[in-house]
Amino acid sequence: MWSRRRDRAEDAVRTDAAQAASALTLHLQDGGGLVPFQVKGLALAAGEVALADVSCSAARFYGTDVDYPTSTGYFEHHPTFGRRWVTNRRLDARRRQEAEDAALPQWRDHTAARVVLTSAGVRLLPRGAREWMPFDHALLTDVTAELPAVVLSYSTCAPLLLSGPAAPWLGVAIEHLRHGSA
Helix, strand or coil: CHHHHHHHHHHHHHHHHHHHHHHHHHHHHCCCCCCCECCCCCCCCCCCCEEEEEEEEEEEEECCCCCCCCCCEEEEEECCCEEEEEECHHHHHHHHHHHHHHHCCEEEEEEEEEEEEECCEEEEEECCCCCCEEEEHHHEEEEEEECCEEEEEECCCCCEEEECCCHHHHHHHHHHHHHCCC
16 A cells, blocks of 8 residues: 555655656757756856756766675584584675675666756756865766656766656756757
8 A cells, every 4th residue: 555655645746856857958948048046065167057956866987996804714623623614605606796796887886966057068066065076067978868857967977867756857957958949
């Protein structure tokens, strides 16, 4: 019962997000624009204006170095050989494989974040962080919409995943800023 309510709520949010993105697309195609406003808590560069201030879930896509675990085993008291260390090769192999799998490229650092869209880029403030992370439009190579998320690929850093109700709208706005009103 609870899962059906949650699924219906998620479907409603997804529908609202898609409708907001579609409405923005139509607005921009009809010659409308994004409205600048004052944002608190973020110092903007000269000429930079804030266009959106929303909350999203954020993650980065990257791999890490493999951190192999130490060997496992146990001490055996053998009547002939005495006390000796016996390795557990099967457990070691499984733990090595798990370490290699964990190091593969994947979405990492999942966190809630405040996202400010500006004329110069996306500014991200992860929950609990004090420093804003800048993602400039000049370095943006691709915007991929995956309802209810948007993936921003950059030439100098790992891709950024923004998800949540505001993400589709952000994707449309970022594409508009990237390609202009043409």
